Amino acid sequence: MKVLIAEDDRISRRMLQRQLEEWGHDVVAAVDGRDAWEKFQADEYSIVVSDWMMPEMDGIDLVRRIRKSETAGYVYVILLTARSKKEDIIVGMEAGADDFLSKPFDRGELRVRLRAGERIIHLERSLAQRNAQLQEANKRMTRDLEAAAKVQQSLLPSSLPEVPQARFAWHYRPCDELAGDFLNVLRLGERHVGIYVADVSGHGVAASLLSVSISRVMTPHATASSLLLKPDASGKYRVVAPGEVVAELNRRFPMEECGDRYFTIIYGVLDLESLEFRYASAGHPPVVVVPSKRAPEALEVASLAVGWVPDVEYEEHSVRLASGDRFLLYTDGIPEAMNSDMEQFGQERMLASIDGLRCETLDASVASLVRTVESWCGGTGPKDDVSLLAVEIV
Known part of the structure; x- marks a missing residue:
């Protein structure tokens, strides 16, 4: 899956990128929230892993912009943060984050949360495909009904x-x-x-x-x-x-x-x-x-x-x-x-x-x-x- 990383700390960013690429993901790294937003607008991503505290634009603002934007499919967002208070979690969830990962991140925990995101993305894509098939079937049925109605009217x-x-x-x-x-x-x-x-x-x-x-x-x-x-x-x-x-x-x-x-x-x-x-x-x-x-x-x-x-x-x-x-x-x-x-x-x-x-x-x-x-x-x-x-x- 294509993953966008937003992390202002160079070492953390490189560790995240190397780990995700090792697991087979196509990774694009951004140096802060604004850089991440520009990259997000220029391409399509399935998962975004973003630090909470960043210069220029923090993770909360980035998540809000992602949720307001029109995307081809659902984007799963994981916020990296050292915050653990319930109030902070609520703020992140209300902004549109799907999951949280404590910093410094644990390799095993990161993989589990990414897999959860992958499952949701796969389910969303499957649902979108089924909906598209249903819409096409409904269009065909509507055309058939209109044709049948014309025959009956004739x-x-x-x-x-x-x-x-x-x-x-x-x-x-x-x-x-x-x-x-x-x-x-x-x-x-x-x-x-x-x-x-x-x-x-x-x-x-x-x-x-x-x-x-x-x-x-x-x-x-x-x-x-x-x-x-x-x-x-x-x-x-x-x-x-x-x-x-x-x-x-x-x-x-x-x-x-x-x-x-x-x-x-x-x-x-x-x-x-x-x-x-x-x-x-x-x-x-x-x-x-x-x-x-x-x-x-x-x-x-x-x-x-x-x-x-x-x-x-x-x-x-x-x-x-x-x-x-x-x-x-x-x-x-x-x-x-x-x-x-x-x-x-x-x-x-x-x-x-x-x-x-x-x-x-x-x-x-x-x-x-x-x-x-x-x-x-x-x-x-x-x-x-x-x-x-x-x-x-x-």
Whole structure:
């Protein structure tokens, strides 16, 4: 190890230097505290052995300067002194000294104290190396999470279908970098629009990966593997009924094959000619219908989440809509949002908020509802992902 000696007595300095070099250290000797400080600034040292009493700058001042300086690693400081009073030891420790050695020094005691310093330096270097490795791993993990979040964000609606019969608006707010919520609005030919909101149990990477996998099978392309559109013998396609879609999701994503994760979903098809919305729910919060001239209503449906039980048949439900009507699909992050008193926002409060926003535009009403929920939660915001998809019949 590289050791800096600060000793104004020439004989003591030469004895120290010769002894340390004999033990294999790379030694630089300084004639006083100021000379030692200049040498310390010009190079890097692992251990400093300094006399207490020196001209120009004493050992205490030298130690204080060393501790205030920026060094590549920890510097172990041993003070040489003839002082033995408790008060003197306290002064040296408060200045930053690690150990003390009585003058005239004993060869065996010097070696033991140097070895103690070497152990501490080795431990500090090992800790610094581990910390650097952890920081690099954390940087890689952060980059991976950011990349995964971008992939997940890319599966959200980049543009909404433009149809004369309806308007669409949505909001998506993950509580972590990666979320278990996902939603979409998909054009299924000229007459139909597919709409879904889903919520994978849990958060983080596992929930996000499952949500991405599900999103990829919820494609509007008419292929043999598509869930939403199926080609027929004539080369045309049929829109798959919502109950069939959810049942197929349940078959493809059993909980035991998904890391014990399940998900809830509402998937429905809006018929742009009849203005009928047919949907199936798998353990998801109820659709909220907002008739233009009546109070909002939550359409409760009893059903099992996807992945819990095999071979489940999911019942289909429908609602006939008219001009001015709205309906909302959302995840449980809205009604289950809690305030500081651990009180949930709740369905009743949610319905009242929706009712009070019916005069706003669809986009504005979605934004206002989210702000209301965030205000309910206080400064921390919701502890769960919040997703909301709203539809208005023109």
